[in-house]
Amino acid sequence: MRKSVLALAAGLLLAGSVSAASAADKLKVGFIYLGPIGDLGWTYQHDLGRQALVKELGDKIETTYLENVPEGPDAERAIEQLVRAGNKLIFTTSFGYMDPTLKVAKKYPNVHFEHSTGYKRDKNMSTYSAKWYQGRYIQGLIAAKMSKSGVLGYIGSFPIPEVVSGINATILAAQTINPNIKVKIIWANTWFDPGKEADAAKALIDQGADVIMQHTDSPAAMQIASERGKFAFGQDSEMIKFGPKTQLTSILDTWGPYYIERVKAELAGTWKSEDTWGGLDSHMFAMAPYTNMPDDVKKLAEDAQAAITAGKLHPFKCPVIGQDGKEVECKGGANLADGQILGMNFYVKGIDDKLPGK
Amino acid sequence: MQLVLEKRAERSNTIALVSPLIAIGLTIVTMTILFAILGKNPLLALHAYFIAPLTDSYSLQEIAVKATPLVMIAIGLSLCYLANAWNIGAEGQFLIGAVAGSWIAVKTQGTDAGAWVLPAMFVLAAAAGALYALIPAICKVKFGASEILTSLMLVYVADLFLDYLVRGPWRDPQGFNFPTTAEFDPVATVPLLIEGGRLHLGSIIALLVVAAAAILLGRTIKGFEIRVVGAAPRAARFGGFNANQLIILTFAVSGALAGLAGIIEVAGPVGHLQPGISPGYGFTAIIVAFLGRLNPLGILIAGLFLALTFIGGEQAQIAMKIPLDVTKVFQGILLFYVLACDSLILYRFKLVFPNRQVASGTH
Numbered sequence: 001m002r003k004s005v006l007a008l009a010a011g012l013l014l015a016g017s018v019s020a021a022s023a024a025d026k027l028k029v030g031f032i033y034l035g036p037i038g039d040l041g042w043t044y045q046h047d048l049g050r051q052a053l054v055k056e057l058g059d060k061i062e063t064t065y066l067e068n069v070p071e072g073p074d075a076e077r078a079i080e081q082l083v084r085a086g087n088k089l090i091f092t093t094s095f096g097y098m099d100p101t102l103k104v105a106k107k108y109p110n111v112h113f114e115h116s117t118g119y120k121r122d123k124n125m126s127t128y129s130a131k132w133y134q135g136r137y138i139q140g141l142i143a144a145k146m147s148k149s150g151v152l153g154y155i156g157s158f159p160i161p162e163v164v165s166g167i168n169a170t171i172l173a174a175q176t177i178n179p180n181i182k183v184k185i186i187w188a189n190t191w192f193d194p195g196k197e198a199d200a201a202k203a204l205i206d207q208g209a210d211v212i213m214q215h216t217d218s219p220a221a222m223q224i225a226s227e228r229g230k231f232a233f234g235q236d237s238e239m240i241k242f243g244p245k246t247q248l249t250s251i252l253d254t255w256g257p258y259y260i261e262r263v264k265a266e267l268a269g270t271w272k273s274e275d276t277w278g279g280l281d282s283h284m285f286a287m288a289p290y291t292n293m294p295d296d297v298k299k300l301a302e303d304a305q306a307a308i309t310a311g312k313l314h315p316f317k318c319p320v321i322g323q324d325g326k327e328v329e330c331k332g333g334a335n336l337a338d339g340q341i342l343g344m345n346f347y348v349k350g351i352d353d354k355l356p357g358k
Numbered sequence: 359m360q361l362v363l364e365k366r367a368e369r370s371n372t373i374a375l376v377s378p379l380i381a382i383g384l385t386i387v388t389m390t391i392l393f394a395i396l397g398k399n400p401l402l403a404l405h406a407y408f409i410a411p412l413t414d415s416y417s418l419q420e421i422a423v424k425a426t427p428l429v430m431i432a433i434g435l436s437l438c439y440l441a442n443a444w445n446i447g448a449e450g451q452f453l454i455g456a457v458a459g460s461w462i463a464v465k466t467q468g469t470d471a472g473a474w475v476l477p478a479m480f481v482l483a484a485a486a487g488a489l490y491a492l493i494p495a496i497c498k499v500k501f502g503a504s505e506i507l508t509s510l511m512l513v514y515v516a517d518l519f520l521d522y523l524v525r526g527p528w529r530d531p532q533g534f535n536f537p538t539t540a541e542f543d544p545v546a547t548v549p550l551l552i553e554g555g556r557l558h559l560g561s562i563i564a565l566l567v568v569a570a571a572a573i574l575l576g577r578t579i580k581g582f583e584i585r586v587v588g589a590a591p592r593a594a595r596f597g598g599f600n601a602n603q604l605i606i607l608t609f610a611v612s613g614a615l616a617g618l619a620g621i622i623e624v625a626g627p628v629g630h631l632q633p634g635i636s637p638g639y640g641f642t643a644i645i646v647a648f649l650g651r652l653n654p655l656g657i658l659i660a661g662l663f664l665a666l667t668f669i670g671g672e673q674a675q676i677a678m679k680i681p682l683d684v685t686k687v688f689q690g691i692l693l694f695y696v697l698a699c700d701s702l703i704l705y706r707f708k709l710v711f712p713n714r715q716v717a718s719g720t721h
Contacts, residue, residue, distance in 0.1 A: 036682065036683070066672060067682050071632075072628060072632075072637050073637075074668075077424075077669075081672050082676065085673075096632070099541070103629075160536055160537065161534055161535050164535075343534040345535040
């Protein structure tokens with residue numbers, strides 16, 4: 001069967017003239033995407049970053065992306081395909097690409113790699129991520145102010161440190177407003193599954209939650225909260241069109257500035273392997289406008305945002321009390337150390353739930 | 359006037375040979391139109407899909423790597439399907455095999471275990487896959503439970519079990535709590551065949567499996583039994599063949615092959631156990647099995663061909679900026695035409711004129 005395909009295709013090729021695409025002298029920059037680009041969510045935000053890059057440096061670079069690349073055995077091939085197509089700087093935009101990126105990086109020492117949200121680096125492999133827990137802290141303040149029932153609903157994706165630190169930051173903030181705040185957590189075990197996310201939102205609201213927070217990608221929870229007249233926070237993208245009367249704010253991933261900075265370094269020949277973990281101060285993410293809340297709550301949120309940006313407020317200021325009632329060792333001076341947050345696998349006091357896998 | 363499908367008195371061998379060619383021809387025509395509508399040069403696009411991947415050793419290796427698990431699983435499934443046993447749960451058997459084999463890798467990590475580790479992982483993975491497949495087989499034989507449902511549902515059990523292990527007990531202690539085991543030691547890794555490439559020993563094993571299946575089906579009594587039980591159950595009963603025994607046997611064999619494919623994938627291209635080790639191999643293999651007409655050699659070709667469309671699809675994305683969705687449409691159209699043309703082997707088109715005289719009278 002394959003041979004016949006070859007014969008047919010070869011015949012077609014001979015009939016027409018094939019000219020290889022002219023290879024321009026532009027720097028080729030590649031991207032590996034976890035999902036389809038779509039029009040919101042994690043991959044969409046990375047692609048917005050790519051588009052910002054093209055807008056800024058389009059005359060000097062050419063970008064290519066592979067979308068919907070599964071985080072299994074296919075990832076290494078996809079990355080290597082980009083290398084073989086002549087890309088000199090490659091961004092792999094999901095945690096699961098960590099080992100495949102490292103393997104390809106070792107094989108091609110002259111190509112530079114940038115891996116998002118991982119922790120393994122090499123001479124030609126950087127990592128980059130954002131301190132989203134800072135945004136979660138602001139959301140926690142707003143949620144506690146807006147909740148009448150004193151119960152927050154939280155849709156988790158997977159119990160990895162990024163998500164767990166988000167939950168903890170939320171609760172620590174909420175407790176400063178209402179010490180008795182409760183949180184119900186449902187693990188959807190997916191990053192994107194509108195059906196499951198909607199079911200989770202319904203279950204949380206049925207359990208008394210009146211503010212829904214999510215660490216999953218789809219606007220399903222926003223829509224359910226909107227139908228039921230509750231409040232919700234968006235995730236990754238602006239989701240206000242799914243809940244004009246519902247969205248309080250949203251954590252927006254803004255990769256554009258980082259991508260531009262790294263590509264400029266590559267063009268200038270000053271690219272170095274680095275570990276970037278940017279917060280509000282470095283514009284790795286932004287908060288969507290504070291909407292659907294009274295002015296005093298809005299002011300509270302804006303003040304907290306300013307204080308975090310200025311480095312005056314740290315969500316994990318010591319002492320942090322663990323779920324077991326014991327104080328967590330404070331390795332970062334006045335705050336928990338970055339390493340403790342990056343590897344966080346405990347709940348703080350006040351969360352009436354058990355962390356999966358503990 | 360009406361166009362109807364009429365069953366042929368016997369299968370047409372000419373069509374059986376020509377049908378894939380017609381299917382591919384129709385696919386190329388359809389895709390040419392589609393590429394033209396998208397504003398892409400159809401010749402360059404078809405070149406990226408079919409020719410470019412075959413022109414360098416790197417892509418050829420990648421095709422073999424991609425086809426290896428598909429072929430191994432599909433061979434096992436074809437035995438089941440030939441015997442009228444409907445194992446839909448190869449994905450689960452693949453995962454359980456991967457888990458069982460990984461157990462040895464995880465437990466011997468950092469110790470000076472010898473060269474026995476990898477063979478032991480293979481054996482344990484195959485055994486676990488077989489045992490896991492026996493659950494639906496025994497439920498079928500003893501209680502008459504639909505093996506289609508039970509085997510499918512066990513996929514999710516396996517998936518969640520793997521999930522639990524890598525998030526809990528087997529989690530890499532240095533892994534910042536991310537859901538993965540540590541990288542396997544070299545003794546627990548499938549050896550590569552070509553330095554700097556990704557082609558591994560598993561591809562050789564897959565070829566051996568194909569050869570073994572061809573011998574089993576073509577030259578042994580057991581193979582004859584499998585085919586008779588599937589094709590003519592009544593005749594098989596009169597011949598004294600035990601259909602239930604064959605369900606057990608074919609499920610066990612296909613489970614073992616899926617399990618083996620699982621550990622080869624984990625100890626080979628992936629290098630550690632993590633969620634998402636299978637991009638749906640167990641389900642894609644069902645397509646491969648039928649595309650290969652449940653024939654070992656056919657399955658080998660079908661597996662390589664499907665792998666080619668994956669690799670070609672990526673190259674088309676890179677070289678032509680053709681969206682991934684077009685690749686999926688392309689694969690869908692191809693499968694559609696292959697299966698549609700196959701129906702001509704057993705059926706033929708016939709024009710029926712319900713009322714010929716009246717019809718001709720009006721003209």
